[in-house]
Amino acid sequence: MIVRLTRFARRILVAVAYSVGGAVVTLVIVGVVYLEARPELDVWHLADLDEEFTEASGVDSFAAYLALEERLFAQLHAQVYAKVPASGQRSINRYDGNSLSDPESWSPNWNRSFELTAATPKAGVLLLHGMSDSPYSLRALGETLNAAGATVVGMRLPGHGTAPSGLVEVTWQDMAAAVRLAMRHLATQVAERPLYIVGYSTGAALAVNYALATLDDGALPKVARMILLSPAIGVSGAAAFAV
Structure with missing residues (x-):
């Protein structure tokens, strides 16, 4: 009786193994077919833009940043x-110079950094947009x-503001360095x-x-106030005891 049960258990295990193996092979085949069926990457996905600012760029002024x-x-x-x-030249392709959504066709191009000066400024305000966004999103507020x-x-x-490929290698340290430069x-x-900072999301x-x-670097200009819109930050529940 014990021998029969052992043989039966082995058959069950073999059947399960074949089933799992078959399922894995099927998933691999489906995955390969799906990947092969996807459209080819466009030029804006593959562009290698090496003139982007980084923490190591050696750029030390807003004029040099521009x-x-x-x-x-x-x-x-x-x-x-x-x-x-030609197949990509459409009225809604932002990389088509004749497109309705091409930011270059508008003046100014709000995908770029901008400065709005006041003759006798009452304050200085830095606007920081969100991830995969551009300065356009905060221009009306500015x-x-x-x-x-x-x-x-x-x-x-x-x-940001160029091509999706621009986000492949950027680091938060690069973005933080740009913020320090702008505040100076x-x-x-x-x-x-x-000085105020208005920050959206990231x-x-x-x-x-x-x-x-x-707080650690006394040479950095201090912030009088911050306005945080949908901030991409998390606060520990223990912070409730801070009051």
Whole structure:
């Protein structure tokens, strides 16, 4: 009886093993077919834009950042816009120069960093957009603040506003370095006036990171206030005891 049960158990195990093996093979085949059926990557997915700002760029001023950005967008034109095939030239393709959604067709191009100056600034405001976003998302707020007397910088964070491939190698340290650069610039523009940061999503996390960095680095301009919109930050439940 025990021998029969052992043989039966072995048959069950073999059947299960074949079933699992068959399922794995089927999933692999389905996965390969799915991957092969996907469309080829477009030029904007493959572009290698090496004129992007990084922490190690050696860029130490907002003017130099803008100059580097100019070279970056020239590279974008050469590697993407100029190489979009006829099949990709559509009215909703932002990389088609005749497209309705091409940001280059608008003036200014809000995908780039911008500065709105005030003759006698009451404050300096840095606008930080979110991940995979661009300065465009906060431009209306920036224009409103500028009309109220603030000098406003809308910073295009590294890796953004160009092509999806720009986000492949960018690090948070690169973005944090850009924030420090922008804040130093704002401080020189508004003298002793207060400095504010408006951060959206990832921009809000960068704002908090910068504010904390000023506690350790006295050379960084201090932040008077921060406005965090849908901040991409997490707060421990234990923080409730901080009060």
